[in-house]
Amino acid sequence: MEKLKKIKEDAQKAIAEAKTSEQLYQVKVQFFGKQGELSLLMKEVGALPKEDRPAFGKEVNIVRAALQQSYDDSESRLKTAELADKLQKESLDLTLPGPHLSLGGTHPIPRVINEIVEILSRIGFSVRSGPLVESDRYNFTALNIPENHPARDMQDTFYIDENHVLRTHTSPVQIHTMENEKPPIRVLAPGSVFRCDSDASHSPNFHQIEALLIDKKVSMSDLKGTISFFIKEFFGSEIKTRFRPSFFPFTEPSAEVDCSCPLCKGEGCRMCGQSGWVEIGGSGLVHPNVLKQAGVDPNEWQGFAFGFGIERMAIIKYGINDIRLFVENDLRFLRQFES
Numbered sequence: 001m002e003k004l005k006k007i008k009e010d011a012q013k014a015i016a017e018a019k020t021s022e023q024l025y026q027v028k029v030q031f032f033g034k035q036g037e038l039s040l041l042m043k044e045v046g047a048l049p050k051e052d053r054p055a056f057g058k059e060v061n062i063v064r065a066a067l068q069q070s071y072d073d074s075e076s077r078l079k080t081a082e083l084a085d086k087l088q089k090e091s092l093d094l095t096l097p098g099p100h101l102s103l104g105g106t107h108p109i110p111r112v113i114n115e116i117v118e119i120l121s122r123i124g125f126s127v128r129s130g131p132l133v134e135s136d137r138y139n140f141t142a143l144n145i146p147e148n149h150p151a152r153d154m155q156d157t158f159y160i161d162e163n164h165v166l167r168t169h170t171s172p173v174q175i176h177t178m179e180n181e182k183p184p185i186r187v188l189a190p191g192s193v194f195r196c197d198s199d200a201s202h203s204p205n206f207h208q209i210e211a212l213l214i215d216k217k218v219s220m221s222d223l224k225g226t227i228s229f230f231i232k233e234f235f236g237s238e239i240k241t242r243f244r245p246s247f248f249p250f251t252e253p254s255a256e257v258d259c260s261c262p263l264c265k266g267e268g269c270r271m272c273g274q275s276g277w278v279e280i281g282g283s284g285l286v287h288p289n290v291l292k293q294a295g296v297d298p299n300e301w302q303g304f305a306f307g308f309g310i311e312r313m314a315i316i317k318y319g320i321n322d323i324r325l326f327v328e329n330d331l332r333f334l335r336q337f338e339s
């Protein structure tokens with residue numbers, strides 16, 4: 001009973017002095033855990049006279065219950081304090097800015113396409129599309145490109161088989177549109193085109209935008225007015241347009257389209273090769289043979305068409321010096337077009 005009393009007092013004192021729930025737990029282990037002093041004392045019960053054993057056992061249980069009670073009180077007090085302390089230390093500053101999520105931007109090619117479509121849709125043009133793999137007829141024959149024309153050369157054209165090519169320009173969409181729709185027609189066809197060519201200013205896969213207008217009375221002045229309007233809207237009102245006589249099998253007359261260099265304002269710089277002018281594409285009045293091939297009566301209808309290089313326009317507008325930048329996915333390049 002002396003030993004029991006001492007254990008009780010020591011344990012109560014230790015419980016009262018424990019400063020953390022961890023220290024408190026160690027007190028329990030030492031005094032009234034499974035291997036604790038109380039349990040060891042119980043093992044000595046056999047040394048007592050038989051008649052004293054129940055009373056002693058009862059006393060031990062009372063002490064154990066009392067210690068457990070003190071332990072529980074102390075534990076809940078310490079745990080509450082520890083939790084409050086933890087909450088205090090780990091408190092979140094909700095006013096701190098969150099992690100920065102960067103939004104992607106539109107790639108300059110679709111960006112330029114969207115802008116061109118927006119400008120020309122204001123004067124009645126709407127978008128059509130055509131397949132990237134074309135039969136020889138749509139890419140060449142129906143466009144009045146004869147069998148022996150250099151554009152058919154294996155060196156320029158990716159052939160899929162004897163009769164099919166990756167389209168080398170967007171002009172085949174002219175034929176698809178005239179075959180499928182009744183004039184008057186005002187369509188745009190932006191998209192991928194392919195040519196066997198690759199260096200700083202040529203990519204084997206690039207983009208064009210085709211425009212086709214078919215109506216009763218269409219002249220070169222309609223073509224020039226439309227293109228001049230478009231170029232001023234796209235590059236800026238100070239930009240001039242120049243038409244140079246040229247040749248395309250599918251237009252007659254034909255003209256190459258230049259605009260005054262937006263970078264040097266026509267003064268002459270590296271981008272325009274010191275000429276003050278940059279070329280953006282081809283144009284002309286739709287050749288009667290092309291109208292006939294597509295089932296449109298050339299005696300009733302006339303039209304103009306033009307095809308501009310998207311990469312060229314982007315390069316000129318943004319002063320980009322290498323066409324390969326468009327496909328390299330270099331974020332330092334792309335991020336300049338984010339907003």
Ligand code: PHE
Pocket residue numbers: 168169170171210248251281282283284305306307308
């Ligand atoms: N298809 C021609 C090219 O790729 C451009 C063009 C289109 C010329 C329409 C005249 C009319 O070079």
